[in-house]
Amino acid sequence: MSDRMRRLLPGLAVAAVTLALPAFLDDSALSVYIFLGLAAMVTVGVSLLMGYAGQVSLGQGAFYAVGGYTAGILAVHGGPPVAGLLAAPVVAAAFAVVVGVPLLRLRGHHLAFATLATQLILLSLAGQLEFTGGDIGLQGIPRFGAGSFELGDASGYAYLTWAGVALVMLVTRNVIASRPGRALRALATSETAAASSGVPVGRYKLVVFALSAAFAGLAGGIYAFYVGYVAPGSFPVLLSIEYIVMAVVGGLGTIWGAVVGAAAITLLVQALNVLGTAPGMPSYAPSVLSYAVYALLLIVVVLFLPHGLLPAVTRRLSSRRAREADARP
Amino acid sequence: MRELLTYLVNGLAVGCGFALIASGLVAVHRVTGVVNFAQGMFAVVAGLSASWLLGTGLPHGLSEVAAVLIATVTGLLTGLLAIGRRGTTPQSSLIITLGIGVLAYAIEIFVWGDQPRSFPGLPGSVTLGGVGVQRQHLLVIAATAVTFLLLTAFFGRTYLGKALSACASNPYAARVIGIDVTKMGLLAFALGGLLGGVAGVLVTPLRPISFDTDVTLIVNGFAAAVFGALTRPGLALVGALLLGVAESMAAGYGYAAYQTELALGLMLVIMVVQSTRRGPVLEETA
Secondary structure: OOHHHHHHHHHHHHHHHHHHHHHHOOHHHHHHHHHHHHHHHHHHHHHHHHHHOOOOOOOHHHHHHHHHHHHHHHHHOOOOHHHHHHHHHHHHHHHHHHHHHHHOOOOHHHHHHHHHHHHHHHHHHHOOOOOOOOOOOEOOOOOOEEOOEEOOOHHHHHHHHHHHHHHHHHHHHHHHHOHHHHHHHHHHHOHHHHHHOOOOHHHHHHHHHHHHHHHHHHHHHHHHHHHOOEOHHHOOHHHHHHHHHHHHHHOOOOHHHHHHHHHHHHHHHHHHHHHHOOOOOOOOHHHHHHHHHHHHHHHHHHHHOOOOHHHHHHHHHHHHHHHHHHHOO | OHHHHHHHHHHHHHHHHHHHHHHHHHHHHHHHOOOOOOHHHHHHHHHHHHHHHHHOOOOOOHHHHHHHHHHHHHHHHHHHHHHOOOOOOHHHHHHHHHHHHHHHHHHHHHHHOOOOEOOOOOOOEEEEOOEEEEHHHHHHHHHHHHHHHHHHHHHHHOHHHHHHHHHHHOHHHHHHOOOOHHHHHHHHHHHHHHHHHHHHHHHOOOOOEOHHHHHHHHHHHHHHHHHOOOOOHHHHHHHHHHHHHHHHHHHHHHHHHHHHHHHHHHHHHHHHHHHHHHOOOHHHHO
């Protein structure tokens, strides 16, 4: 087997399983599957932003919200759903450019707080403005469809979501492999050094910021069509923290790591939810369990697996393979 | 005119609450270079424990002191996780404190439930210049003034305070002259817990507090601390008072709905302006 094949094989296997899964899942499992995909989409963007551009965004939920509201508002006013879904990432990216121009001058914890503040401002505005439906939000967003075709059942949304995930991963892979991708890696290590070797630091950071926002916006758009309503309460600050947890747990700056992180956290939280709502458990159990798991995972991974879960596992595997190769005569 | 004065005093009291949170942030950041996202959580823990202790029948005063002590211990534990392991970068520490904030949600809901809690502060009000002022407001302002005086004296006059500052300006040099940087960092976190606890105990009678109030507190506290570039308690105090008064004025004159936007917008503007002045090269080592 050629090296290229060996590298492609796991990806193909995962793709095949992804495509086959919706046929075997019931509706509640499908909704977990869809939310997993949406989270993965956003997390790939966060991972790109944190791992490659070295910027922490605590406001990724804001772009998710912008995408959701964009799709929702267009659809509620009778716009074609396809236009809504296409507009979601575009508007989110445009929003990111507008806030990014002043905010990306900041770095480290300043940027983290600035993005968090952006999300809080956005949520507060959405809760007050007329056209976003105030605190109640936008209700009755029509189903996604094109022309006379309407996407009704959950498995359709699952395919839509995972098509989105595939698109996001492909775009990210190409960005990383390109010349700007190498520049981004340089920029994450030292902005001064990158700038002095001719990397247009500001512009590249802005592009990655907008790209990660577009991913979140796309996910938000699909979310709006699938759930059928959006409100400020759908996009709490904790959501943004969740994406950080997923990206960090999976391994920053790895595309597959983001997906693994999103999957691991979503499934774990889902399992805990089942456990927490089991008869005999107190009413606060689900929230306590999920908060505790987010927190402990985040802390343990940052302290002990700073490169994340996936890189840690693959490194162990490859070092074992290397040892076996050495042992062979 | 009378309204204006009322709003002013309210705003000052609210601002003092932010100032205490901000001073905790500054204390930790000065010494360790870490921005402690869990700072608002210390106030929440203190507020919730004070209301719980009062509920068990402990008298006023004792309950508050015990609550502040609980917050101090929480601060120390947070520090142990955030900087206890060698080689944790400030960026990683920020993410760890983020995690600790969420972990605290779980513990707070488990221990105290998810409903907002409050407890009565100083009852009654006094008349100052023709305006009725709640005593609790005055207490908050007075306590903040004393705290800041003590803090300034501690950092400026005592050997320990200077050793703490030395860790921030140059950890390597501090270690060379025999200062245990990690121990000092933990001390700073405990101090942060103490200051956060004082804030929580003072503010809870004014605004009921629940497990997720910490986001509002930390964001406002950070906004104030940013005013003093995260290192100067005095400027942070000024920033916090401005913020409190601005919010209270906005609320008083009918823009209550836009309080958040106002405060956060102000913070963003200040940060962006500061960053243009400082230039990009300075922070590389952080």
